[in-house]
Amino acid sequence: MKIEGQAAIVTGGASGLGGATVDLLAKAGAKVTIFDLNAELGEAKAKEIGGKFIKVNVTDESEVEAAIAEAEGLHGKARILVNCAGIGPPKKVIDREGNAIPLGDFTSIVNVNLFGTFNVLSKFAAALHTADLVGEERGVVINTASVAAFDGQIGQAAYAASKGGIVGMTLPVAREFARYGIRVMTIAPGLFLTPLMATLPQEAQDSLGRQVPFPPRLGDPSEFAHMVGSIVENTMLNGETIRLDGAIRMAPK
Numbered sequence: 001m002k003i004e005g006q007a008a009i010v011t012g013g014a015s016g017l018g019g020a021t022v023d024l025l026a027k028a029g030a031k032v033t034i035f036d037l038n039a040e041l042g043e044a045k046a047k048e049i050g051g052k053f054i055k056v057n058v059t060d061e062s063e064v065e066a067a068i069a070e071a072e073g074l075h076g077k078a079r080i081l082v083n084c085a086g087i088g089p090p091k092k093v094i095d096r097e098g099n100a101i102p103l104g105d106f107t108s109i110v111n112v113n114l115f116g117t118f119n120v121l122s123k124f125a126a127a128l129h130t131a132d133l134v135g136e137e138r139g140v141v142i143n144t145a146s147v148a149a150f151d152g153q154i155g156q157a158a159y160a161a162s163k164g165g166i167v168g169m170t171l172p173v174a175r176e177f178a179r180y181g182i183r184v185m186t187i188a189p190g191l192f193l194t195p196l197m198a199t200l201p202q203e204a205q206d207s208l209g210r211q212v213p214f215p216p217r218l219g220d221p222s223e224f225a226h227m228v229g230s231i232v233e234n235t236m237l238n239g240e241t242i243r244l245d246g247a248i249r250m251a252p253k
């Protein structure tokens with residue numbers, strides 16, 4: 001699908017990988033709506049690209065439904081959805097005192113990363129599946145997992161489970177949406193230099209970067225966005241998760 005002229009929604013588009021995706025899609029001529037909790041960054045990014053920001057919690061059903069309708073009123077039917085909203089505070093399963101962590105510490109991460117992704121993609125597809133075709137397809141969903149889905153580290157039980165869930169649903173949802181001409185893809189990024197990473201001292205960033213076989217550095221968010229652009233434009237890509245990681249395989253810790 002050509003990006004130019006299409007309406008696109010990017011969750012988590014206020015910052016990091018989502019922010020870079022917003023930049024790329026807007027530059028390529030898409031009409032972009034950002035769904036994010038961070039109103040300050042989201043408004044600023046939307047202003048920068050001449051797009052729209054809507055404050056949305058991706059886990060909230062009615063908020064997501066209303067925001068998709070609002071975005072459609074402004075930009076027309078959204079054909080491109082990129083799910084980047086995510087959280088990941090690490091936590092071990094058993095704490096220092098030897099107690100199991102509260103279940104809520106696990107479910108809160110799965111709730112945003114996995115249930116939030118499903119919530120937005122299901123409502124996006126419900127709004128799109130009867131629209132006119134653009135060439136041979138109707139649209140595309142791109143989710144963001146992580147290499148933690150495959151080689152999660154100690155402390156990443158919830159995060160890895162949430163990202164593994166995204167990888168797991170990619171094929172069945174792509175198969176279901178095939179009849180509507182809506183593709184579903186997932187990107188599993190390795191280590192990228194987003195605002196969170198940028199708060200680490202340079203030495204720590206360099207050390208993390210050196211763990212990447214090639215290129216031996218942290219990924220730039222624009223390289224993630226580049227992959228999003230390639231997926232949108234290449235109609236044969238469907239039902240698959242692509243690792244974007246410079247061949248890194250994470251160690252246990």
Ligand SMILES: NC(=O)c1ccc[n+]([C@@H]2O[C@H](COP(=O)([O-])OP(=O)(O)OC[C@H]3O[C@@H](n4cnc5c(N)ncnc54)[C@H](O)[C@@H]3O)[C@@H](O)[C@H]2O)c1
Pocket residue numbers: 011012013014015016017018035036037038056057058059084085086087088112116144145146147188189190191192193194195196
């Ligand atoms: N940065 C990396 O190295 C890396 C690696 C692998 C995977 N990822 C994944 O990529 C995605 C983006 O990560 P990032 O590094 O750009 O992080 P980030 O913190 O810079 O951006 C995430 C955005 O999501 C928004 N968000 C969080 N919870 C939300 C909610 N409930 N509803 C709406 N918006 C919400 C935040 O406000 C923020 O703007 C995440 O899913 C993350 O797990 C990142």
